[in-house]
Amino acid sequence: xxxxxxxxxxxxxxxxxxxxxxxxxxxxxxxxxxxxxxxxxxxxxxxxxxxxxxxxxxxxxxxxxxxxxxxxxxxxxxxxxxxxxxxxxxxxxxxxxxxxxxxxxxxxxxxxxxxx
Amino acid sequence: xxxxxxxxxxxxxxxxxxxxxxxxxxxxxxxxxxxxxxxxxxxxxxxxxxxxxxxxxxxxxxxxxxxxxxxxxxxxxxxxxxxxxxxxxxxxxxxxxxxxxxxxxxxxxxxxxxxxxxxxxxxxxxxxxxxxxxxxxxx
Numbered sequence: 001x002x003x004x005x006x007x008x009x010x011x012x013x014x015x016x017x018x019x020x021x022x023x024x025x026x027x028x029x030x031x032x033x034x035x036x037x038x039x040x041x042x043x044x045x046x047x048x049x050x051x052x053x054x055x056x057x058x059x060x061x062x063x064x065x066x067x068x069x070x071x072x073x074x075x076x077x078x079x080x081x082x083x084x085x086x087x088x089x090x091x092x093x094x095x096x097x098x099x100x101x102x103x104x105x106x107x108x109x110x111x112x113x114x115x116x
Numbered sequence: 117x118x119x120x121x122x123x124x125x126x127x128x129x130x131x132x133x134x135x136x137x138x139x140x141x142x143x144x145x146x147x148x149x150x151x152x153x154x155x156x157x158x159x160x161x162x163x164x165x166x167x168x169x170x171x172x173x174x175x176x177x178x179x180x181x182x183x184x185x186x187x188x189x190x191x192x193x194x195x196x197x198x199x200x201x202x203x204x205x206x207x208x209x210x211x212x213x214x215x216x217x218x219x220x221x222x223x224x225x226x227x228x229x230x231x232x233x234x235x236x237x238x239x240x241x242x243x244x245x246x247x248x249x250x251x252x253x254x255x
Contacts (some may be wrong), residue, residue: 035164036222039157040229044149052217059132063139063156080129088136 001026001110003067003091006047009109010095010102012070016082017091024091026067029106031099035060042066047106049099051075058084068092072099117179123163123188125172128216134175135159138186141177147184151252154230155184158248161223162188168213169193170244184250194240202228 003024007014014021027045032038033052042048044065049072050057058081061069068091071077077085077092085092095102107113119141121134138159142152159175166173170192178185195201202224209219228234231248238244 033217034220034222035217036161036220036226039160040222040226044153050217054216055129056131056216059136059160062136063132063160064153084129 003047006106006109007093010070010093010105011097012093012095012102015071015077015092015094016085017068017089020089020091024067026110028110029103031103039064047093049102049106051099053077053081055080055084057081058088058090061085061090062088066090070095070102072097072102117177119177121175121177123166123172123175125167125170127167127172128213128218131164131167132160135163138175138177141179142184145179147252151184151250155186155248155250158227158230158234158250159186159188161226162186162246162248164218165223165246166190166192168209168218173243182252184252186248186250188246188248189243190245191243194242194244195236195238196240198236198238 003026004021006026026047029047030042031049033050038060042064045067047068047070048066049070053075057069071094074096121137123134139156163175166188170190173190176187200206204225205221207219207221213219232251233249235247
């Protein structure tokens with residue numbers, strides 16, 4: 001699934017890298033606020049749901065080749081985080097939906113589970 | 117080939133840059149994607165330990181025909197009990213580091229899992245050198 005389709009489904013807006021949404025393919029998702037956990041388990045092409053908003057999240061996304069970082073529950077990335085993401089070409093998204101709801105919708109979108 | 121990257125202590129915003137440079141070099145020399153992924157994870161954890169625990173240090177990348185070596189060297193406080201430090205969940209990170217999502221006690225375990233070989237040379241009050249070796253399969 002393209003990132004642009006997913007963005008609509010989770011009521012997200014792009015904070016950084018909007019021009020890349022239509023091309024970026026989403027392989028899956030990972031949810032965690034512990035950076036070592038993300039480093040150890042998230043895979044290339046996945047989106048990462050977190051409420052950690054400091055610049056180091058960009059380093060994690062770069063090293064793992066993640067498709068995007070999604071800040072959930074209305075969390076806003078810090079200015080430095082945005083600047084770093086621009087510099088590194090990492091897509092940042094934000095949504096007002098809770099982490100639970102965001103993850104649930106992504107799961108549905110990617111697997112088709114729970115569709116009537 | 118040997119390359120050295122200085123890492124500043126307590127500078128969380130720049131942390132990860134040395135690992136990022138290592139990643140770019142490995143890409144340029146055409147290493148396998150899965151190997152790069154393993155090196156990146158381990159290098160990032162080692163770099164974060166320099167930032168969080170050691171007051172900074174140096175990351176060294178050595179490329180050989182059949183081996184990638186990443187060395188994290190510091191003159192920090194040293195590790196009093198290596199076995200305990202290797203235990204998943206054990207951490208001595210500051211509250212600030214924990215609030216930022218570091219210090220989950222998973223770093224050393226991540227390094228060990230990703231590397232083909234991991235050596236720790238440490239002395240309390242003197243510093244620590246962590247050597248991470250990755251077999252490349254190229255001969």
